[in-house]
Amino acid sequence: MVEVGKRVIFHELLTPEEALNKVFNTVRIGPVGTEVVRIEDSYGRVLARDVYSGIDVPPFDRSTMDGFAVRAEDTFGADELNPVRLRVVGNVETGAEKLPSINPGEAVEIATGAPMPPGANAVVMVEYTKRVGDEVFIYRSVTPGENVMSAGSDIMVGELVLRKCTVIREREVGLLAAVGIREVEVFRRPRVSIISTGNELVSPGNPLGPGKIYDINTYTISHAVRSMGAEPIIMGIVRDNIDEMRDAIKRALSISDLVLLSGGTSAGLADLTYRVLDEIGPPGIIVHGLKVKPGKPTVIAVSREGKLVIGLPGYPSSALMIFNIIVKPILAKMQCMGVDETRIKARLAIRADGARGRRALYPVALVDTGHGIVAYPLPAESGAISTLAFADGYIVIPETVEYLESGDEVEVTLFTHQYVPSNLYIVGSHDIGLDVLIPMLPSFVKARVINVGSMGGLYAVKRGEADVAGIHLVDEETGQYNIPYMVKYGVNNAVLVRGYLREQGLIVPRGNPKNINGVEDLLRGDVRIVNRNKGAGTRFLLDMKLREIASKMGVSFEDLVKKINGYYYEVRTHTAVAAAVAQGKADVGIGIRAAAAMYGLDFIPLGWESYDFAIPIDRLDKESVKAFLNLLRSNEFKERLEKLPGYKVPSDIGSIVWKGS
């Protein structure tokens, strides 16, 4: 249901195929013009005409060997014992312009690539000859045409060399050069205007005001347009204002062949976009949404002049997927190219639900486990930029499929051809020490880091998907770190490698205005805290400290936390805790010293925690894991780590402290 002005219109959502058919039936999509370029500037361009050869290649009968040009008839019967003797009447070098001609009983010395002299029809390789004065002994007979490449045998005059719509790369430019063509007519690159809409957007490079975020889609879509050989025109950000929107679209239509909008998420903005896009017609809007999740807000309009305006979803990974399925085929048609996607097969890591009658698209992260590639579906409709960072491509779940099970084979359409599988998967708790270590790895190690928290890392190691998991989990009963969790969760396929120590404590504003000295102070009525999410190692630590206090006070843990203002105000990272304190949203939070240092906040130490690495036993032989461990144990890394505030290197760093069985 779409509200346009006062009308309420019910529109059917279309499948991508239906939407594209509607586009192709409404307006003629094809090349937008041609231009002439020199062949050295033709890389990746598309031929606008069939190319025929104006010459024979080779242009003359050409020797393919060093030796003697002869009349084959004169050599018949020659062998090692009965050589034929011929008179040498000349010599032909490669590139020679004047040629001696030969008569019966004569030969001409000839170089590879040199033109055959008139009268000769074969070449005897130099290995089977002996030159004596102005005579040559021939020790092997040749047949007519032997060691000769005849004129036009490669390409003939008038032969079709390259077909219109061919993309010119290494080989194609070689064919053009071979027939002497220096300039070719190619299709002009389509110009594609890109407009981002939304009041919350700021262009990168400018300061962020409160409530604002950076515009991402302009740049991801611009690069996607380039990947299709088209020319992006960045129009900038348009706010939630009909005049601004109308002007931007009008300007974009006047200077480009295709206009791409990427949507703000507010309802008002959608209405406004609809209004302006209907104005550019007739026909105006022809597709009012796709039967795809995500992709419902996709809108396609056609201007009076027959130019397309396509509105993409607002979330970057959604916009990229819809670009793939809708814009790519259109840009390909505008250049007479095929859509050339790379697909690979993988097994699903976890179950992925269908979208009940809609087609579901899931961005997926690919992990090469060593026993095949596993695809992790990422949230389809999420504003998380990390989705973009981790998604190597996407999978499609058809309308009629309820769900795909973990282990099912799926086909992944890659976002770029240039997918280089990573060979070191580090999954677990985010850590600043790891951020120092990873850039120091040798270049053959392609590390991929996925921050899913300690417990997420532990499960990934148990399932054999991660090579390394960084974990910091305290056992509330013993205070011991990590090993109790390896045991409790039965991670018997792995070892625990000693990592390093991080200082945990209370993060308070500079100068500690509320005079907080310990966890007991969190119970004070005038103190509001920021907490970490459940499952975070830091949350385990705080709850352990609170249990101790509760037990001393003789109250239940549950009753105790009810007294804490902000106990349910949860954030998911160390830095988010520090940010909340820095922005005055809380008076105190618990986290690592490095996070406090980052925001210039004060820090009240509570103790040191162990940040260790769980590694599946069968990965200890993997080259990338060995490189990781060597680096972890190196003096170079230890020195860098000790410089981080609140980090300490234990003497047994890098040693195996626990082994599953």
Next chain:
Amino acid sequence: MVEVGKRVIFHELLTPEEALNKVFNTVRIGPVGTEVVRIEDSYGRVLARDVYSGIDVPPFDRSTMDGFAVRAEDTFGADELNPVRLRVVGNVETGAEKLPSINPGEAVEIATGAPMPPGANAVVMVEYTKRVGDEVFIYRSVTPGENVMSAGSDIMVGELVLRKCTVIREREVGLLAAVGIREVEVFRRPRVSIISTGNELVSPGNPLGPGKIYDINTYTISHAVRSMGAEPIIMGIVRDNIDEMRDAIKRALSISDLVLLSGGTSAGLADLTYRVLDEIGPPGIIVHGLKVKPGKPTVIAVSREGKLVIGLPGYPSSALMIFNIIVKPILAKMQCMGVDETRIKARLAIRADGARGRRALYPVALVDTGHGIVAYPLPAESGAISTLAFADGYIVIPETVEYLESGDEVEVTLFTHQYVPSNLYIVGSHDIGLDVLIPMLPSFVKARVINVGSMGGLYAVKRGEADVAGIHLVDEETGQYNIPYMVKYGVNNAVLVRGYLREQGLIVPRGNPKNINGVEDLLRGDVRIVNRNKGAGTRFLLDMKLREIASKMGVSFEDLVKKINGYYYEVRTHTAVAAAVAQGKADVGIGIRAAAAMYGLDFIPLGWESYDFAIPIDRLDKESVKAFLNLLRSNEFKERLEKLPGYKVPSDIGSIVWKGS
């Protein structure tokens, strides 16, 4: 053995791995500098620095839903029957800068993407609320953090966002934009000078003198350099002259980071190249050839300043393969990139021999038979440009392998990522009518034409490799075309589809100076002929006519042809026959009228031959074959064909005239 000046030096050939190790041990290969670009101009560039985030993403706690921002504690226990009632104290839009704060019992209306108001820690989706005046009923409880993306949960301040040496494409630029970065430091593209050497070379676009051919390698290598993200500098052609060569290499070294030579084939040129390359050191030449076939002439030298000069083989496909195995890894290292080759598995179509102790590289043409991909090895050491045209990639046969058998699985390294498998394989005799038909095919048909002669086409159909084979083979006994060959060679898996008629005859110079009127005249002593190769349909035709004459004259065929001057002067195409006549190399030849017309020659008709199409029965359902047949039968094609000189359309064009069983 290499002769340098007066010294004779024996050098060991190296494997590609040994050669690269020698390079990397002799000179430090790495990035050649950096430059700063705006992110919108960063497509395909390589990061020169680790990139850390200066902000949290999102920069603030952000609602992920439209609804009401609340304190989760206030909603505990709420359900359909027991809604919680909260006071609405404000409204927050996306991008809002001023935020109302909430106290216990209060809520704020909030849009997706809008910042969370202070005091709120969760969002109730609008679907579970009912607004009544300045109050809202909440019908479902939320937990702390529900529908909220907390500040920094996606990317934290100080977090490593992208690692040095990352190639920037769609996703990477999105990450840069997300953290507000507008300019990035990237590695400068290496500048690569390209020099072609050889007296026989002419730059495309210029007229070809006698004995000359066009320079191909400059352009194929230039495009290969671009495919690696580097910047080619075309230095032009250098002749077989030491001063010219020395100047060109000196100039190239002064303006570029790497110099690529591609070699003329003459022995003198090789000596000269060696001399100049040893002068640029020390160290001078460090690799004197590769233990690879082709690739033996590959030479690598290092200048005093530590710049590399690499001499590649002269034949275009050999130069491209050696570029792949030697230059690509070096260019990759100069940009801190991986070598990202696409390999696919295929079955060998025919046996391929190893190179006895050397590694053998074969360019291969890939054919998708519908039952898997088949690789045709092409001659490794051939100057044929058609090798370049047909080679999709290459296979490697290790030093220790004697040969690979037809049907063996091989791994093909593709020349470009953008390999789009063809879906219509036309193999057989070259024909000008086909050159007209192919560009008229609908765009979904990706046709590949391989001209291997009629018999080659017939075998390809019999083996099920070709979709269509164009053949014109006359039965010497009956004079009937094509069908007898389908029977005789047992091509029972195929049908024969009627094609069209081509007029065969004698091609003579304009004005017919030797007054030739028929095949009998070829026996005259003053007439020199040009013949076609054995296996060519036209050769079959001539021999049939000659047999008739021999039988009339009562002599043997063998004795008859001995009387024909030029009977053994064989060329391989219709056009080559016409070219030989046009250039005065022969007085007469046999071929089709269209070839004579192309060269403006006179034509003495001998009769009409049938050029038909053999098609495997199981391909008649293939969409591309259906499109081919529909076009063959169309009036549009028939009209175009009838305009060609010496072509005639039979009434049953496109019908099946024979079917195997």
